[in-house]
Amino acid sequence: MNITFISYEVAPLAKVGGLGDVVGTLPKFLQNKVDNINIIMPFHKIVEKNIEKYNLPLEKVYDELYPFSHSLKYPFSVYKSVLPNTNIPVYLIKNDNLFSTEEIYEYPHPEHQTSYFCDASLTFVKTALPDIDIIHINDWQTSLIPVYLRNNYRDDEILNKKTTVLTIHNLGYQGIFSPDTLNVAGLPGYLYNIDALEFFGQINFLKGGILFSDILNTVSRTYAEEIQTEEYGYKLDGVLKIRNEDLYGILNGIDYEIFNPETDKLIPYNFNIKNLENKTKNKLYLQEKLNLPQNKEIPVISFIGRIVEQKGIDLISEIIDYLTLLDIQIIILGTGEKKYEELLLKYQNKYPDKLSINIKFDLDLAQLIYAGSDMFIMPSKYEPCGLGQMYSMRYGTIPIVRYTGGLADTVKEFYCNTNEGTGFGFYEYTSSNLLISVLKALNVYFRNQECWNTLVKNAMKTDFSWDKSADEYILLYKRSINKKNY
Known part of the structure; x- marks a missing residue:
């Protein structure tokens, strides 16, 4: 053949x-x-x-x-x-x-x-x-x-x-x-x-x-x-x-030889499922690099992708004011529609200690964000497959997604009572549903660290190799x- x-x-x-x-x-x-x-x-x-x-x-x-x-x-x-x-x-x-x-x-x-x-x-x-x-x-x-x-x-x-x-x-x-x-x-x-x-x-x-x-x-x-x-x-x-x-x-x-937290040369601290302390070190390094307050207790929520409506950037924009009331940090990396780029930069000026908006294409920074974040949002209007959620799970970063296309095929809702699942998500395309999903994730992160650690390990055990x-x-x-x- x-x-x-x-x-x-x-x-x-x-x-x-x-x-x-x-x-x-x-x-x-x-x-x-x-x-x-x-x-x-x-x-x-x-x-x-x-x-x-x-x-x-x-x-x-x-x-x-x-x-x-x-x-x-x-x-x-x-x-x-x-x-x-x-x-x-x-x-x-x-x-x-x-x-x-x-x-x-x-x-x-x-x-x-x-x-x-x-x-x-x-x-x-x-x-x-x-x-x-x-x-x-x-x-x-x-x-x-x-x-x-x-x-x-x-x-x-x-x-x-x-x-x-x-x-x-x-x-x-x-x-x-x-x-x-x-x-x-x-x-x-x-x-x-x-x-x-x-x-x-x-x-x-x-x-x-x-x-x-x-x-x-x-x-x-x-x-x-x-x-x-x-x-x-x-x-x-x-x-x-x-x-x-x-x-x-x-x-x-995804190529597990390239996207491997144990050997990835683009991140400062390699880690695996048995050594998650180094994931925290990557988080602190990421915060410092992007001029955010260094604090390992603050959850970092990230987005990497095209800044267009297909990727749900309109939903993200609608809830930023609400999210910044919480003790969290948000990192966005990508390029796309000018109206959303400009809107996000205005939000950064408004919340400099909460947001890091990076309007560029930077593979090295992307790897660091996957490794150093706690959560990764992909609220796509539609998503044929999606790779970001796979990359994030590989690095123990929990996806928060809209259950459509490949996102529905790869991310399973997590429940603390069963310790099963790999992330959080919603179905109807609204900003309120995205906000509820983020709050569900934050609730586990802040209130049940043992449950959160199980979720991180579940995500890292998923196999999306080719x-x-x-x-x-x-x-x-x-x-x-x-x-x-x-």
């Missing part, structure tokens, strides 16, 4: 969100379960910087290739590197006209950029990787690949043998553009109909991926069910119901091959 991952993001070479984390990690755990595995991604500007940062090899393997179908007949070259700490090849599609911006998603015409990348990737697969069995695509940016395969290349004796698995990391991002994008992409005009890519007068790249891929999956079982409802389906629930028999939910994992999920992906790949051969 030979697998090619195709993705717009691959951590740590280029990452904006969870998509990059997954594609940068999952192949490591599949490597010993398949014959060959490799990755194709764009040669974003940031990639070259990170190749130098991680001291990775880089060589040009192809020059002056042209996409088979796309109307933009720019030549592209292909460079080869490796995923850090592996021998997994990473092939980089390079074109200086299209991949010219400092930020990954800054190019003014993403429909041209992504469609070109899809067709160029298939050109490269046919040229250099003809023995590939399965193409594993990710999100809307690569969703035209099965559209090309089923239409433009259905008679190609190499490409028509490839099967496709589409992972939907976040249905909220779909790639919706004007109908003339079909002409630019070199795709047939008949695809502009309701049974193909047409979507309320536009065309929808992700819809094409959903309809034309062999197998679909999302990144948690609950999210796979939610996206077939009107509330979470973003107007694609009907299409997903049509593909229901081919839609699966596989929970994301091994089980990798086995489930192998089953998906086999299903895609069987479906192709049927």
Whole structure:
């Protein structure tokens, strides 16, 4: 079984969100379960910087290739590197006209950029990787690949043998553009109909991926069910119901070698479930670093993520005035919508001894926050999987979540009378419910330290490693091959 991952993001070479984390990690755990595995991604500007940062090899393997179908007949070259700490090849599609911006998603015409990348990737697969069995695509940016395969290349004796698995990391991002994008992409005009890519007068790249891929999956079982409802389906629930028999939910994992409090080099004091004293030392160090009063008795509640409504930042903003009446400290790290960034900074000026608002992307600080906090809030409006709650539990930091998507699959309500559970949460999306959940956690923290210690240990014992999920992906790949051969 030979697998090619195709993705717009691959951590740590280029990452904006969870998509990059997954594609940068999952192949490591599949490597010993398949014959060959490799990755194709764009040669974003940031990639070259990170190749130098991680001291990775880089060589040009192809020059002056042209996409088979796309109307933009720019030549592209292909460079080869490796995923850090592996021998997994990473092939980089390079074109200086299209991949010219400092930020990954800054190019003014993403429909041209992504469609070109899809067709160029298939050109490269046919040229250099003809023995590939399965193409594993990710999100809307690569969703035209099965559209090309089923239409433009259905008679190609190499490409028509490839099967496709589409992972939907976040249905909220779909790639919706004007109908003339079909002409630019070199795709047939008949695809502009309701049974193909047409979507309320536009065309929808992700819809094409959903309809034309062999197998679909999302990144948690609950999210796979939610996206077939009107509330979470973003107007694609009907299409997903049509593909229901081919839609699966596989929970994301985390790399336990990287996220390991016993060996993590990004935190000052390593610790484990038998040595939680050092977790307290990390807390004191975190308080000092962020200019908060140092006091090991004060609970630290943190948030790391995009400062947008999807992540529940509106709910957090609504209860800050109430929370600051309590003897707690709140740390927020991330970037996002300007109105929320500015609002949070105003709160920090109002409560300098209670809040630390960090409007930036800082992986080192994130690790320290996971290790040094007592609680971690993720009140998401929707959450396909979520990784923050997994990271926090790994470091003995208790999640407070809204039970939706992957959060519902990974966090279980804690009860002192049974000593079972790993966190606290709520269902209805309101700030009052978030506040009640925070107060439940604080009640245990302040009033029953023995119970709290049990909860911390429960969280640290959870297993969200990639091994089980990798086995489930192998089953998906086999299903895609069987479906192709049927």
